Amino acid sequence: SQQGEEDPQALSIQEGENATMNCSYKTSINNLQWYRQNSGRGLVHLILIRSNEREKHSGRLRVTLDTSKKSSSLLITASRAADTASYFCATAPAGGTSYGKLTFGQGTILTVHP
Amino acid sequence: AAGVIQSPRHLIKEKRETATLKCYPIPRHDTVYWYQQGPGQDPQFLISFYEKMQSDKGSIPDRFSAQQFSDYHSELNMSSLELGDSALYFCASQRGQFLYGYTFGSGTRLTVV
Numbered sequence: 365s366q367q368g369e370e371d372p373q374a375l376s377i378q379e380g381e382n383a384t385m386n387c388s389y390k391t392s393i394n395n396l397q398w399y400r401q402n403s404g405r406g407l408v409h410l411i412l413i414r415s416n417e418r419e420k421h422s423g424r425l426r427v428t429l430d431t432s433k434k435s436s437s438l439l440i441t442a443s444r445a446a447d448t449a450s451y452f453c454a455t456a457p458a459g460g461t462s463y464g465k466l467t468f469g470q471g472t473i474l475t476v477h478p
Numbered sequence: 479a480a481g482v483i484q485s486p487r488h489l490i491k492e493k494r495e496t497a498t499l500k501c502y503p504i505p506r507h508d509t510v511y512w513y514q515q516g517p518g519q520d521p522q523f524l525i526s527f528y529e530k531m532q533s534d535k536g537s538i539p540d541r542f543s544a545q546q547f548s549d550y551h552s553e554l555n556m557s558s559l560e561l562g563d564s565a566l567y568f569c570a571s572q573r574g575q576f577l578y579g580y581t582f583g584s585g586t587r588l589t590v591v
Binding site for chain 2: 397399404405406407408409411412452465466467468469470471
C-alpha cells in the first residue's frame with residue numbers, strides 16, 4: 365500500500381470554511397511535505413515540516429506532524445474558491461540512499477464552492 | 479524567477495514508438511527527479527540524478543532510461559511504448575538532496591495510442 369495515505373479522498377466545502385486533510389505514513393521520515401496540484405497541472409510545493417517539528421504555519425496553511433502516530437494534517441483556513449485543487453502529502457525518508465526521494469500519498473481532492 | 483522547464487508539454491505517440499522527454503532544472507540546482515502520474519493517481523518516483531550521476535531508482539521500467547548531462551538538464555527516454563505509459567511525467571529539481579521542497583515542472587502529458 366502507499367507510504368502516504370490521505371483522507372478524506374474528497375472534500376467539498378463552502379468559501380470561508382476551513383478545510384482539514386490528513387495524511388498517514390508508514391516508515392521513518394526526515395520530513396513531510398504538502399503539495400497542491402490543479403487539474404492536470406504541475407505540483408506546487410506548499411510547506412515542509414521536519415521530523416523534529418510539530419507544527420508549522422504559512423499564511424492560511426497550518427501543518428501538524430505527529431511522528432508517534434505517523435500522521436500529519438493540513439489545515440487551510442478561510443478557504444477560497446481558488447483553493448480548489450488536489451492536495452498531496454509526500455514523505456522524504458530518514459537517511460539512506462533514497463534521502464531526497466519523495467513518496468506521495470493518494471491525494472485529497474478539495475472543492476471550494478463560492 | 480526561473481522555473482523547471484519541461485518539453486514538450488504534450489506528446490502523442492503510437493504503441494512501440496519511442497519518446498524523449500526533456501527537463502531543464504532551475505539554474506544551480508544539481509538534483510533532478512522524474513515522476514510518473516497516471517490518471518487519478520499519485521505521482522510515482524521513477525529515477526533521480528545528483529551531479530550527473532544516477533542517485534536513486536524507483537519503479538522505472540527497463541524500457542525507460544534517463545541521464546543527466548553536463549549542463550544538468552535531464553532526458554527521459556522511453557522505448558517500445560505501451561498504452562499504459564500514458565501519463566503525466568514530471569521533472570523536479572533541487573539544490574543538493576536535502577531537506578528542501580522540490581520545484582516541479584509543469585509536466586509532459588504523454589498519450590500512447
